[in-house]
Amino acid sequence: MRDILTSTPIESCPVRQILTDVGDKWSILILIALSGGPRRFSALRRDIPDISQKMLTQTLRKLERDGLVSREVTPSTPPRVDYDLTALGASLMHQITPLAGWAVRHLDEITAARRRFDWSSTSG
Amino acid sequence: MRDILTSTPIESCPVRQILTDVGDKWSILILIALSGGPRRFSALRRDIPDISQKMLTQTLRKLERDGLVSREVTPSTPPRVDYDLTALGASLMHQITPLAGWAVRHLDEITAARRRFDWSSTSG
């Protein structure tokens, strides 16, 4: 796998692309929220209480641009916008789920490692 | 899965933790390089040509702190430092590999979606 690094320009490493893409502050949270089914803008705001309106819009646009999320506008008054995972987005979440499982199983281990590291830096 | 969002404080969502952790500019690139076997500092610099010395050190420290990477110093002159994946790091990479496969298989699709999005934004 290491040859990915030399065989392709770094910028185009596919793993890196999706990890940095989905690794920003809000993307996965939105994707997780949408994995429960379609959701309106305001519903997403409630799902993720501490996201700002700006970042919700901005991140949704990015995910839409990537083809991971669909956006359907109903031009009523007041307007109504429904977001949903696309097939591509759903298939990505299918990959994320085992990773989520790993994270849950090993979070304690990571936390413990951090404590050890910080402790031995401080005192030893 | 959506209940992760409400059942726990957002900050502690485990998936988010590892994704933002490994989603920074250099982490996966280093982890990928190390998944080929142990590697010296200077070898990693060659593997990832455009990383700065500062960021290589800094990112390695973070990964070490997380318990994903081990660091072994041989105090010779000149000094020698070997980095390697820990068992935890290797098990993480085990989860990343299928994700990498997905990324490779669907990168074209994402790129196409972006072109469509950018095109329809520009022209109508």
Add this chain to the structure above:
DNA sequence: CGGTATCCTAGGGGATACTG
């Protein structure tokens, strides 16, 4: 309701120089 537009700041990350 579902957005823009504007302003502003914390910190990620590069370049360069120095050290044991």
Add this chain to the structure above:
DNA sequence: CAGTATCCCCTAGGATACCG
């Protein structure tokens, strides 16, 4: 060789205000 230390820039992202 494998790092610190310093400086400096740029952008992700928050707060606030306005709009159809």
